[in-house]
Amino acid sequence: MHLIALKMLVGDRAKYFGLVFGVMFATLLMSQQVSMFIGILERTASQIIDVSEADIWVMSPEMTYIDEIKPMANFELYKIRGTTGVKWAVPLFKGFGSVKTFHGKLQQVILIGVDNTSLIGKPPKMLEGKWEDLKEPNAIILDKAGWEYIWPDKPIELGIEVELNEKIAKIVGICEASPPFMTSPLMYTQFKNTATYIPQGRKYMSFVVAKSEDGFSPEEVARSIHNKTNLQALTTEEFKWRSINHYLTKTGIPINFGITVGLGFLIGATIVAQTFYIFIIENLKPFAALKAIGVTNKQIFMMVMVQTLVVAFIGFGIGIGLATLFFESTAHINAMRGFSLIYEVVFGTGITIMVIMILSSYISIRKVLLVDPATVFRN
């Protein structure tokens, strides 16, 4: 009877395509928007994730997320280094500056000051040049996306000089960094050079990043640092989630995406439920005839389930395919860096689509199971 169910389904082309479209639309909207949302949230913590060597971040107690900088006094670094369980601790600077090219183009940039000797704070991948070149006078390393922002049509060229807050800086390397929340270019320099580029007061240490010693958990070392310094000390995971939570709770981003995802669910569910209901209602007499000629309720239930599953799989497959196509075709665009369709989203969307289909088919199935086969004798 499964083949009969399928033929009944695809035989009514308009409704079949309507059902597949509804599921496809809901799948595409939900998977694409949720992936974008996750991508944006990951961006808010990208600079935390990029400092892969450290497992503890220390900062001013008032700070709630990575972009809210409240500098600390430099002597705090020594107190942190003296805390039991700290293997190493280095300063990290984060600030905003303005780059002017010799063609007069102005671009706001994020300036990261990494440790002078260990260069801890740098992102993991270097594309052109060497990290050690950062030790040269006025040296900066720019991220690849930043280069493409500033010089969209120019091939990468090392040794170019720019004005960073009216001070000369030389690009000695190009790195690959995770995309930040703001799409500004990322510039890396030695911690000691940051004062040259960005005017600072007595306090200019944005963060101290540290590593816990073997045998100590990052959590207990972070607690010890806090007890000793009264500073805020968080593990990398805690700081990452604190930054993400800030954007989740203090901005309209989740509401905006939530509305779109909710609309995707609602519109998809409405289209599917309504079309499926009409499909079933219009087939109520044939279903009654099937019951009259000896098709059991169990067989009819399975027929409707086959129809539901086929529509769900085809619509979901096309929807996920289109979402993949979207992320693949936009992967080369700088503004879309870091956005991708992750398997958790595919899985979650699949579950949601099944919920839509079960809800949609529930009312229809009830109608079919309760239809009186004797109705076939009535005109």
Place this chain on the structure above:
Amino acid sequence: MSENIISTKNINMIFYSEARKTHILKDISINIPKSKVTMLVGPSGCGKTTLLSILTGMLTPTKGSVIYKGIELLDMNNTEKTLLRQKEIGLVFQQYNLINTLSVAENVAIPLLAAGHNFENSIKQAARVLQILNLGDHIDFLPSKLSGGEQQRVAVARGLVHNPDFIVCDEPTASLDAENGKNIIKLLHNISRSKKKTVLIVTHDNRIFDYADLIIYMNDGRIEKQESKSGNQN
């Protein structure tokens, strides 16, 4: 005395609504003889369709007994009644009730598929029955491409494909012209004769009464009279 395939005793059917109580069937006791053509006739609203629904296990009477091949139908649950129809009863409806998105052969194959036969064999068997009913050239057609008479023959084929003992037809000629109507009844009559099948036809078309072995007249929910016509059209 011929053996009966189905008998009813004191069937009463009362429908209750908020405002009133409608007594549709009143003490119906009938015997449908095996391997004969029986016609159930009467004016519209006399209870023929309700009785037909009870005889095929689709409706449970308020009171009475229905014995099919010695088994009390009313003791069966809905699934058992459905399975009985699947195996034993062939139904032909006035409005054909063919599924328009399925081909003629697929429509005819449904009773076999419901009984668990595989698709290919069911279609082959359906094609054989359609061939017998002179619809061999139409097996891949959609029902909407056929004339009314042809559609009714497809419905008959669907009622016969699983070789049921009891063929029940509800007004099979009502939607057909005189010639097509007569052809369908002739066909059912021949099947009854050649395959020893019991055929029960609900009708008010007096042009086909000649093909009946037994005519049961109903009026106002009661059996008015029964007329044996054995010997006719043999």
